[in-house]
Amino acid sequence: MPWHDAGTADLDVASARRVTIGNHVIAVVRDSLGDLYAIDDTCTHADISLSEGEIGPRSIECWGHCAQFDLVTGEGELPAPAPVNTYRLKTEGGRVLVEI
Template sequence: MSEPVRVCSVDELPSEVGAVVAEIEGRRVAIARDSAGELHAFDDTCSHANVSLAEGEIEGQHIECWLHGSQFNMTTGAPEQLPATIPIAVHELRVDEDGSVLVTLRTTTAGV
């Protein structure tokens, strides 16, 4: 894993369900808020179609790719609906005491 990187302020994220994209160390990372208000960080590229996941629909802890309907668990990165069969990397996210969103990149999808 890399060192934590400040991505934004929590106030800059969607207040309800939604996602934004940040570039961290040359990687596109989606920062998403799920329907329970939890924040997630994961690679923004669908492992099936190479398009942005942040543009997809979020339901619960799942994000659906807008192009072919693949769904991924935002907590584990596991693909949970075809056509995708390869997981996406999830990253460590924390919000510090001043409201900064910090992301630590993981290089693998270990644990999926």
């Protein structure tokens, strides 16, 4: 799978940004511990952007209905009916590259 540029790696701790790569809308997330992740940006419970949610250690919470998603596995807690996809990422030269 090819690597795609998802912007700079200079996200603040506990912040996220929404990025569109081809047909994929993803959230690049720096969790509260400072680690970077890439997941689908849309909550599986409702059509709500996860990149606008509250970020904890290894987790992001949908602001609409408080469903939490694990940033490593994509697994969600109720009311999320399904997990979100997660994507491998790496940083090179201050850029985030996501494998899609």
